[in-house]
Amino acid sequence: MVSDCPFMETDTAKLPKAVLDSSKKYLVNRVGKDFYKRLNYYSCEIVDFSKFDEIHETKPWIDKQAADKRVKYAIEYYFIVQDSMRYYLTLVYDTNARLISKHFLPDSKKNKDFDKIINACQAIQLIDGGEIQEISLEYLPSKNTFVWRVTSDTERGASTIIERQTTINACTGKLLKRKKTTTRVEY
Numbered sequence: 001m002v003s004d005c006p007f008m009e010t011d012t013a014k015l016p017k018a019v020l021d022s023s024k025k026y027l028v029n030r031v032g033k034d035f036y037k038r039l040n041y042y043s044c045e046i047v048d049f050s051k052f053d054e055i056h057e058t059k060p061w062i063d064k065q066a067a068d069k070r071v072k073y074a075i076e077y078y079f080i081v082q083d084s085m086r087y088y089l090t091l092v093y094d095t096n097a098r099l100i101s102k103h104f105l106p107d108s109k110k111n112k113d114f115d116k117i118i119n120a121c122q123a124i125q126l127i128d129g130g131e132i133q134e135i136s137l138e139y140l141p142s143k144n145t146f147v148w149r150v151t152s153d154t155e156r157g158a159s160t161i162i163e164r165q166t167t168i169n170a171c172t173g174k175l176l177k178r179k180k181t182t183t184r185v186e187y
Contacts, residue, residue, distance in 0.1 A: 001068050001071050001074070001090075001092045001100070001101055002045055002047065002071055002074045002090065002092060003061070003062075004061075004062055004063045004066040004067040004068070005047040005049075005062060005067040005068065005071050006047060006048055006049055006051055006052040006055035006056065006059070006062055006067070007045040007046065007047045007048075007055070007059075007062075007074070008045060008046055008048065008051075008055065009043055009044070009045055010044055010045065010046050011044070012041070012044055012075075014046065015044055015046070015073055015075070016073070016097060018097035019073045019075070019093050019097045020075075022093065022097050022098075022099060023075050023091050023093075024036075026091065026099055027039060027077075027091075027105075030103070030105050030106075030107060030108065031105050031106070031108050031114075031115075032108045035079075035108065035115050038079045038080075038115075039077045039078070039079050040077060040078050040079065040080075041075070041076075041077060042076040042077055042078050042088065043075075043076045044073065044074060044075045044076065045073070045074045046072070046073055047071045047072050047073070047074070049064075049067070049069070052064055070094045070100055071092055071093075071094070071100070072093060072094050072095040073092070073093040073097075074090050074091065074092045074093070074101075075090065075091050075093075076088060076089070076090045076091075077089055077090075077091070081117060081119075081120075081137055082119045082120060085120065085137070087137050087146075089104035089105060089139075090104070102141070103139065103141060104139050105139060106139065106144045106145055106146065107144055110144050111144045111145055111171075113171050114144070114145055114146065114171060115171075116171050117137070117146055117170045117171060118148075118168075118170055118171070118173050120135050120137075120148065122173065123135065123148035123150060123168050123170065123173070124150060126166070126168055126173060126175060127150050127152055127164075127166055128164075128166075129152075130152035130153050130164060131152060131153045132150060132151075132152050133151045133152055133153060133163070134149075134150070134151040135148060135149070135150045135151075136148070136149050137170060140167070140176075143169065143176070145169055145170065145171055146169075146170040146171060147167050147168060147169055147170050147176060148167070148168045148170050149165060149166070149167055150165070150166045150167075150168065151163060151164070151165050151166075152164050152166070159184055159185055159186070160182055160183065160184055160185060161182070161183045161185060162180060162181070162182050162183075163180070163181045163182075163183065164178060164179070164180050164181075165177075165178070165179045165181070166178050166179075
């Protein structure tokens with residue numbers, strides 16, 4: 001929601017207290033006090049459309065047409081999944097300090113074990129072969145849980161690549177979905 005907007009990185013001292021209070025209240029309510037303590041502050045931004053041209057000079061990718069005009073403040077957090085692997089989330093607020101971003105964390109009241117995440121190696125062991133191309137931890141709102149999405153090449157032919165994307169419940173290790181995609185390659 002922020003990437004197309006004219007944003008400036010800042011420190012939390014420049015954010016309204018209402019935004020900071022709302023952020024903490026939302027996170028504690030969503031994931032509980034214990035998991036909240038695992039979250040690390042990463043950065044915050046203030047969006048200022050009146051400075052679009054000035055900001056566009058240093059951030060040429062921002063796009064006035066694609067920008068969400070509701071966005072005013074953003075606070076980014078992360079938690080360590082394992083080793084150096086981190087899960088990032090951004091809370092986005094409007095000018096009235098109302099949260100306008102979607103959920104990026106499970107609701108702990110509906111999923112008490114959301115934070116018991118199997119590691120990436122355990123998730124990869126559940127895949128049916130193929131060379132691992134990518135693995136990411138994501139929040140799946142429909143299941144109110146974290147999932148591992150694993151993309152692997154299962155077969156490469158002279159003109160085709162068959163890729164498999166597997167979704168694994170990161171808390172239980174259960175396979176949720178497999179999807180096979182065939183791509184034709186032209187040389």
